[in-house]
Amino acid sequence: MQRRNQILRAGGAAALCALVAFTLCLPTAARAQTATLHEYELKAGVLFHILEYVEWPAGSLPSASSTVQIGLLGQIPFADALQVLDGKMVQGRKLVLKQLSDPAEALDCQVLFVAASEKPRFAEIVAAVKKHPILTVGEVDGFAENGGIVNLLAAQNRIQMEINREAAGESRLSISSQLLKLAKVFPR
Amino acid sequence: MLAAALGFSLDLALADPAASNPKPQDLTGLSLEELLHEQITPINVLGSHTHLKNQIMVGYRYMFTQMGDNLEGTREVSQAEVLARYPVVHTGMTMQMHMAELMYAPSDFATVMAMIPYEDMSMDHLFRNGSTRTDHASGLGDVSFMGMFNVLGDPHHLGQRLVLNAGFTAPTGSIDQSLNGSHLEYAMQLGSGTFDLLPGLTYLGESDQWAWGAQVLGTVRLDYNDNHYRLGNEYRLSAWAQFKLTDWFGPSARFDWHAWGHVQGADPTLDPNRNPAFDATKLWGERLDFLAGINFYIPNGPLRGNRFSLEGGVPVYQNIGGPNLGVNWLITVALNYTFH
Numbered sequence: 454m455q456r457r458n459q460i461l462r463a464g465g466a467a468a469l470c471a472l473v474a475f476t477l478c479l480p481t482a483a484r485a486q487t488a489t490l491h492e493y494e495l496k497a498g499v500l501f502h503i504l505e506y507v508e509w510p511a512g513s514l515p516s517a518s519s520t521v522q523i524g525l526l527g528q529i530p531f532a533d534a535l536q537v538l539d540g541k542m543v544q545g546r547k548l549v550l551k552q553l554s555d556p557a558e559a560l561d562c563q564v565l566f567v568a569a570s571e572k573p574r575f576a577e578i579v580a581a582v583k584k585h586p587i588l589t590v591g592e593v594d595g596f597a598e599n600g601g602i603v604n605l606l607a608a609q610n611r612i613q614m615e616i617n618r619e620a621a622g623e624s625r626l627s628i629s630s631q632l633l634k635l636a637k638v639f640p641r
Numbered sequence: 642m643l644a645a646a647l648g649f650s651l652d653l654a655l656a657d658p659a660a661s662n663p664k665p666q667d668l669t670g671l672s673l674e675e676l677l678h679e680q681i682t683p684i685n686v687l688g689s690h691t692h693l694k695n696q697i698m699v700g701y702r703y704m705f706t707q708m709g710d711n712l713e714g715t716r717e718v719s720q721a722e723v724l725a726r727y728p729v730v731h732t733g734m735t736m737q738m739h740m741a742e743l744m745y746a747p748s749d750f751a752t753v754m755a756m757i758p759y760e761d762m763s764m765d766h767l768f769r770n771g772s773t774r775t776d777h778a779s780g781l782g783d784v785s786f787m788g789m790f791n792v793l794g795d796p797h798h799l800g801q802r803l804v805l806n807a808g809f810t811a812p813t814g815s816i817d818q819s820l821n822g823s824h825l826e827y828a829m830q831l832g833s834g835t836f837d838l839l840p841g842l843t844y845l846g847e848s849d850q851w852a853w854g855a856q857v858l859g860t861v862r863l864d865y866n867d868n869h870y871r872l873g874n875e876y877r878l879s880a881w882a883q884f885k886l887t888d889w890f891g892p893s894a895r896f897d898w899h900a901w902g903h904v905q906g907a908d909p910t911l912d913p914n915r916n917p918a919f920d921a922t923k924l925w926g927e928r929l930d931f932l933a934g935i936n937f938y939i940p941n942g943p944l945r946g947n948r949f950s951l952e953g954g955v956p957v958y959q960n961i962g963g964p965n966l967g968v969n970w971l972i973t974v975a976l977n978y979t980f981h
Contacts (some may be wrong), residue, residue: 488798489849490665491681494665494666494667494668495676495679495681497665497667497668497670498667498676499673499676499677502669502676503673527873533664533665534665537665537669537770538669563852574927607681607797608797609693609749609797610680610681610797611677611678611679611680611681612677612679612681625866
């Protein structure tokens with residue numbers, strides 16, 4: 454029994470070492486992705502419906518059959534999930550997604566999705582598009598409170614929608630009261 | 642198994658996360674209300690140790706431990722050898738525990754829980770004259786309360802987290818279990834007789850397919866009880882991994898190391914020369930268990946939201962003061978239900 458226990462002790466110690474190594478190695482893949490694919494699938498769906506409730510000012514869209522351009526700014530962990538919107542029709546207009554590298558490129562877009570990676574320069578981005586009829590959409594805490602129009606926040610395991618009505622007004626965008634009912638509205 | 646475990650960990654570490662992701666679903670067909678109600682991380686078989694705001698979990702856990710061989714340190718001691726030194730030897734013991742669990746999350750970052758145990762134990766004795774006797778003890782054990790506080794990592798997302806455990810047990814379990822007016826062994830008492838602190842730290846990790854974690858948990862005795870002793874402090878270190886084969890089924894494996902110090906003071910009614918389990922100075926030990934489990938989550942139907950798990954294991958190492966009974970095997974069955 455003593456010998457058996459010695460063997461088991463050595464085996465147990467080896468197993469523990471292996472488990473520690475395993476625990477250290479395993480999270481490498483997960484570390485890179487704190488967000489999930491499903492989160493962005495939901496954000497894509499929510500954004501699609503939001504566009505049904507937004508009116509752009511007359512003349513800001515070139516023609517009745519023109520496209521609605523959605524600019525994606527920053528590093529989106531699961532950008533593929535947003536790509537499902539590409540080619541879909543909203544209010545008789547075709548959605549077109551394009552990746553942007555600079556906020557100035559957003560002036561051709563009707564929607565600007567600002568990834569969480571751009572948080573350090575939110576103020577700069579919002580200021581660059583503020584007076585233009587561009588629906589800014591963010592995804593981190595404080596975006597709508599600080600001048601962004603729509604925030605799709607992951608909180609309490611769900612997507613929560615925040616809308617800054619004042620910022621929408623400054624961009625001459627009209628947001629349906631039906632949409633506002635489902636959102637946390639700023640300023641309160 | 643370990644080689645396989647290391648193999649898969651390296652595979653995961655080297656894998657490109659984007660490449661392993663399935664094709665995104667198009668959810669634009671759902672209504673806005675449905676999308677806002679949908680959970681980001683759908684509940685599945687990978688159990689969570691903490692909960693999100695306003696979630697309540699009720700659970701039942703049954704634990705069975707079978708003890709058999711007498712050990713002194715790591716050495717197995719025969720019954721004849723024990724009987725040469727003491728008038729009685731223990732030939733077996735079973736411990737059963739029925740535990741009611743209640744968890745509530747007042748915020749996304751804090752979960753509180755209460756555990757109410759009912760214990761049922763029996764111990765077999767063989768005396769020098771050849772006679773045998775089985776003693777029984779059952780009743781409410783020590784009720785414990787625990788707070789779990791997320792201190793690192795985001796509980797809304799997959800990834801890694803660190804959770805601080807802070808709890809205590811109340812001395813609701815009897816320390817006067819007796820036979821014919823004489824106290825039974827320390828191990829046959831239902832409680833510690835003292836308020837005990839339960840400090841700990843839990844590391845949790847979860848990916849789409851895996852959940853893993855480790856926990857260190859202590860039991861610190863605060864005082865001597867009314868029978869003039871205090872049980873030894875206990876330390877527990879466990880590490881586990883669970884694989885999600887489907888949303889409703891996943892096997893798991895766990896190592897659980899457990900150490901406990903000897904009893905300080907002594908129950909004056911227990912003569913350490915009459916029974917090795919009466920000797921407070923010999924009631925220390927450490928044990929490493931390996932446990933394997935199967936876990937189920939019911940995603941649909943009238944029982945939607947229920948989790949069921951079955952875990953069994955054996956010690957791979959035991960070193961205890963003695964001669965006293967070591968553990969042969971143990972099994973746990975758990976059922977719980979989470980709702981808002």
